[in-house]
Amino acid sequence: GAVVSQHPSWVICKSGTSVKIECRSLDFQATTMFWYRQFPKQSLMLMATSNEGSKATYEQGVEKDKFLINHASLTLSTLTVTSAHPEDSSFYICSARYSGGSNQPQHFGDGTRLSIL
Amino acid sequence: GEDVEQSLFLSVREGDSSVINCTYTDSSSTYLYWYKQEPGAGLQLLTYIFSNMDMKQDQRLTVLLNKKDKHLSLRIADTQTGDSAIYFCAETMRFGAGTRLTVKP
Numbered sequence: 180g181a182v183v184s185q186h187p188s189w190v191i192c193k194s195g196t197s198v199k200i201e202c203r204s205l206d207f208q209a210t211t212m213f214w215y216r217q218f219p220k221q222s223l224m225l226m227a228t229s230n231e232g233s234k235a236t237y238e239q240g241v242e243k244d245k246f247l248i249n250h251a252s253l254t255l256s257t258l259t260v261t262s263a264h265p266e267d268s269s270f271y272i273c274s275a276r277y278s279g280g281s282n283q284p285q286h287f288g289d290g291t292r293l294s295i296l
Numbered sequence: 297g298e299d300v301e302q303s304l305f306l307s308v309r310e311g312d313s314s315v316i317n318c319t320y321t322d323s324s325s326t327y328l329y330w331y332k333q334e335p336g337a338g339l340q341l342l343t344y345i346f347s348n349m350d351m352k353q354d355q356r357l358t359v360l361l362n363k364k365d366k367h368l369s370l371r372i373a374d375t376q377t378g379d380s381a382i383y384f385c386a387e388t389m390r391f392g393a394g395t396r397l398t399v400k401p
Contacts, residue, residue, distance in 0.1 A: 181341075183338075185338065221393070222384065222391050222392065222393040222394050223339075223384075223391050225389065270336075272338050272339065274339070284327065284329055284341050284344050285329075285341070286341060287331070287338040287339040287340070287341070288338050289337050289338040290336070290337060290338040292336070
């Protein structure tokens with residue numbers, strides 16, 4: 180159980196393109212989903228917390244207009260990187276937490292490798 | 297400094313035990329977690345321990361928690377080459393930098 184599906188797993192696109200990444204909890208409901216960014220050989224950096232039915236909470240230094248988050252249902256959150264540039268190239272990972280409370284563990288997707296040319 | 301700290305590298309021989317250590321700062325965390333990340337993949341929840349426990353065993357994995365010292369460890373018995381990965385210690389929302397475990401045949 181507790182499967183989180185992330186799509187796509189890998190995307191390459193030209194500079195200036197907007198890219199949408201989906202995060203789905205397949206067998207449980209997730210009130211809260213998280214979006215992380217991971218640079219090579221580094222830990223995860225929390226970008227934003229996505230709450231179903233409300234606006235996402237962004238971490239300091241993360242541009243909300245650049246990284247648009249929509250959490251329209253209890254099983255789906257999307258991250259759109261708008262007008263992506265080479266410096267946005269990274270590994271983006273989402274996670275979802277059971278609706279049971281903040282002490283529940285996070286379950287992670289397999290990540291999306293984004294390469295901007 | 298980081299709220300969750302762990303050593304960056306560990307190398308062991310196949311069949312030996314691996315012990316990955318972690319220190320944390322938030323004593324209010326109800327659970328503490330260990331995640332595994334293989335190259336190019338997301339994080340896999342390995343195990344977690346409730347904060348009022350001092351030990352949890354799950355097959356080859358043993359988690360020890362010293363709440364007084366805010367020290368958490370993960371022991372992998374009979375380490376296999378397939379265990380080579382990065383292991384992250386985490387409080388609810390904070391992750392350590394990850395320990396890269398290399399298992400040599």
